[in-house]
Amino acid sequence: MRIVTLEEHISLPEMTARLPKGAMSFQKPELADITGDRLKAMDEQGVTLQVLSVDSLGAQLLGPDQSPAFAKEYNDLVAEKIAGHGDRFAAFAHLPMTAPAATAGELERVVKKYGFKGAMIRGMTGDKFLDHPDYEPLLAKAEELRVPVYIHPGIPHPDVAKIYYGGLPDNPGIDQALACYGWGWHAETAVQVLRLYVAGIFDRHPGLKVIIGHMGEMLPMMLERSNRAFANDRAPQRQRSLKQTFREQLYITTSGFFTFPPLQLTLDTMGVDNILFSIDYPFSDLKTGVDFLNNLPLPDDQKRKIAHANADKLLHLEK
DSSP: OOOEEEEEEEOOHHHHTTSOTTOOTTOOGGGGOSTTHHHHHHHHHTOOEEEEEEOSOGGGGSOTTTHHHHHHHHHHHHHHHHTTOTTTEEEOEEOOTTSHHHHHHHHHHHHHHHOOOOEEEESOBTTBOTTSGGGHHHHHHHHHHTOOEEEEOOOOOHHHHHHHHOSOOSOTTHHHHHHTTTTHHHHHHHHHHHHHHHTTHHHHOTTOOEEEOGGGTTHHHHHHHHHHHHHTSOOTTOOSOHHHHHHHHEEEEOTTOOSHHHHHHHHHHHOGGGEEOOOOTTTSOHHHHHHHHHTOSSOHHHHHIIIIIHHHHHHTOOO
16 A cells, blocks of 8 residues: 655754754764665555654754745755656755745745745744744745645743743653743644634735644544634624634644554544544554554545555655
């Protein structure tokens, strides 16, 4: 069975060496490899194609005078490294989010020049969510190009981290786990998506497609309650219900989640056409992820949709 995965990370040393020291807190040696051990592991586990994305905040750590050139060089380097492997690797654009006026142009450049499949952003940019007016041109361009924006969690804003996740007993690393991959950044990503809805972004851009990972960043569990809550607020900027909007414009990947109950909930709330398979390599094991997919107690047609068909359609992948 063809298997396409969408949240698979890279971090190239020649670029990260130019970022502020201490910024790369999740570095793993496997992030620097693309066509070596990564490709070998893909062959062993039957992964057909990975859509690669830059793991670090990267250009988001640089000021607006530096980030456009940095993002451009990063994208060019990724394209160079995957050239000749188009049947095994694709990529999401790395964008200069601290220079909002440059984001739409860079997305268009790499989509048209290299065939990149969309963009991945990581959390907030400073104190701005994606619904900020500065990012309207980026969202409009993604809609025009018919490519999705993947919202990956990012490091919490320092003020949020201090108030929500600080002041804990001394236990090295536990504050980071609570603030990031154990809870906090998943909740923040859910807030990003809900803000897009409340601000009327989805209705202004009905062709915009947004992807989130980690089995929906807790949104499937809250969907019925949130849908009901927002239905009671007759804000004129929202034309459709939350549930209808999400089913038409939001896609969820399985990245890092390999047990069936969360997937069943996502199937029940979002439907199988909105679910995409991902592993979160190298932070999650390829074999664990593929075994989970192969052993799903679902009809073959649903497994095929999750494994590749939904991604092929959304990302316009060659079959």
